Amino acid sequence: MKVLVDIKDLIENTIEGSTVFNNLSVLNPEHIPANLPHRETQIKELTVSFKDLILNPGGTSIRTVIVGRTGTGKTVTTKKFGKELQDIANKKGIRLFYVHVNCHRQRTLYLMLMEIAQSLRLPLPNRGLSSQETFKLIYDYLERKNIHLLLTLDEFDYFISTSPVEDIYFLVRIYDELNVNVKRLHYIFIVRELTSLSSLDKSIKDHIIKNVIEFPPYSSFQLYDILQDRIVNEKAFKQNTVTDEAVKFISDIHGADKGGSGNARLAIETLELAGRIADAESSPIITIEHAKKANSKINPEISIITDTIRDLDLHYLLLLKAISSLHKKYEEDFFSMGKVEEEYRNISSLLGEEPRRHTQLFEYIRRLKLMGLIITRHSGKGMRGRTTLISLPVPVSVELENLLDQEIKRRLQKSQVNS
Numbered sequence: 086m087k088v089l090v091d092i093k094d095l096i097e098n099t100i101e102g103s104t105v106f107n108n109l110s111v112l113n114p115e116h117i118p119a120n121l122p123h124r125e126t127q128i129k130e131l132t133v134s135f136k137d138l139i140l141n142p143g144g145t146s147i148r149t150v151i152v153g154r155t156g157t158g159k160t161v162t163t164k165k166f167g168k169e170l171q172d173i174a175n176k177k178g179i180r181l182f183y184v185h186v187n188c189h190r191q192r193t194l195y196l197m198l199m200e201i202a203q204s205l206r207l208p209l210p211n212r213g214l215s216s217q218e219t220f221k222l223i224y225d226y227l228e229r230k231n232i233h234l235l236l237t238l239d240e241f242d243y244f245i246s247t248s249p250v251e252d253i254y255f256l257v258r259i260y261d262e263l264n265v266n267v268k269r270l271h272y273i274f275i276v277r278e279l280t281s282l283s284s285l286d287k288s289i290k291d292h293i294i295k296n297v298i299e300f301p302p303y304s305s306f307q308l309y310d311i312l313q314d315r316i317v318n319e320k321a322f323k324q325n326t327v328t329d330e331a332v333k334f335i336s337d338i339h340g341a342d343k344g345g346s347g348n349a350r351l352a353i354e355t356l357e358l359a360g361r362i363a364d365a366e367s368s369p370i371i372t373i374e375h376a377k378k379a380n381s382k383i384n385p386e387i388s389i390i391t392d393t394i395r396d397l398d399l400h401y402l403l404l405l406k407a408i409s410s411l412h413k414k415y416e417e418d419f420f421s422m423g424k425v426e427e428e429y430r431n432i433s434s435l436l437g438e439e440p441r442r443h444t445q446l447f448e449y450i451r452r453l454k455l456m457g458l459i460i461t462r463h464s465g466k467g468m469r470g471r472t473t474l475i476s477l478p479v480p481v482s483v484e485l486e487n488l489l490d491q492e493i494k495r496r497l498q499k500s501q502v503n504s
């Protein structure tokens with residue numbers, strides 16, 4: 086039977102050129118999605134830290150530090166939390182303002198204070214004010230309007246490493262020294278590592294590190310949920326254009342439990358680029374091949390892959406060559422251990438090398454996986470027993486083939502010299 090074509094899609098695609106995308110803006114790093122999968126615990130911890138802002142506003146000045154590697158959702162989670170808390174407070178008649186300042190963009194104390202004033206829509210006089218004067222104006226404004234301010238200082242490590250100690254001191258402690266009855270200023274400090282605070286004087290540190298919330302790198306199943314949320318709920322792509330295999334591949338590549346960095350930003354960027362590549366190839370769907378091509382362009386670890394290959398022993402290289410040659414021969418994305426082993430034996434015997442035993446090869450596969458040189462998966466239903474399925478993290482390119490051949494040749498020459 087002929088496959089039915091959606092007439093609307095057909096007309097639109099003919100006018101606009103075909104695309105897998107539906108709404109590109111939801112893949113933008115600034116976009117705040119409705120859901121934040123796998124950050125529920127952190128949102129709960131933030132709520133516990135700041136609940137007095139709702140229950141007993143002004144009692145104390147609350148401070149929390151958020152720690153996590155890049156792309157672990159620190160910015161998006163605090164922004165979402167801040168906005169929701171502001172809405173809840175406002176509904177209860179508490180005038181709470183959430184302000185998010187990026188210390189990398191607003192690189193000095195003065196620029197930060199200007200940004201805060203602007204977010205509060207507090208007009209400042211044209212004449213150049215000092216930081217102290219600007220702070221005083223902000224402070225008076227909060228008092229006058231009965232406003233509580235929850236201030237997030239994102240990339241706070243940057244501020245610490247570039248600003249004079251007096252400025253850090255001023256920002257963190259001055260408010261305490263004003264000795265006011267109602268505490269209106271509350272902070273979230275975002276840093277990549279807690280050690281970035283270790284250079285600070287104890288008197289400042291004690292004011293910052295009251296409570297620490299960790300944002301661990303995402304595992305592969307968590308990244309899978311984050312990507313699916315952008316696809317299904319945020320509707321980044323047209324329906325049924327992203328194959329499950331492609332999403333699984335991207336999550337596996339970046340998942341911290343599978344040797345990746347656990348960085349959601351990289352995972353989303355890889356998905357977007359895979360879409361662009363699919364469009365450029367006029368493909369109506371995003372396949373695992375598109376995801377691999379995107380990965381080899383985006384993943385900063387690719388050059389590390391090349392370096393790692395250069396350090397491998399002969400039989401690791403032969404195994405990689407076997408996988409790459411299977412990829413070239415067949416259309417499939419993953420190959421069973423049995424097939425890889427068979428190909429490896431053929432290649433070894435062609436080169437006059439004694440192949441390693443099965444148990445040894447299993448160990449090699451395990452190590453190649455740990456080094457991020459292959460990705461593995463367990464076969465699902467439909468195959469007899471559970472078997473390990475193997476794939477390469479990048480498409481087989483001429484460069485990769487040449488690199489493997491050249492390194493294999495070197496090892497063989499070396500072993501001839503030594504024997």
Ligand SMILES: Nc1ncnc2c1ncn2[C@@H]1O[C@H](COP(=O)(O)OP(=O)(O)OP(=O)(O)O)[C@@H](O)[C@H]1O
Pocket residue numbers: 112113114115116117118120121122123124153154155156157158159160161162277311349350353
């Ligand atoms: N749990 C999540 N659910 C949905 N999207 C997420 C989640 N975590 C991160 N993201 C997305 O991943 C990208 C990076 O997140 P974010 O900027 O918050 O990371 P970060 O920890 O602040 O990184 P950096 O330290 O580099 O600033 C953003 O596009 C963000 O929307």
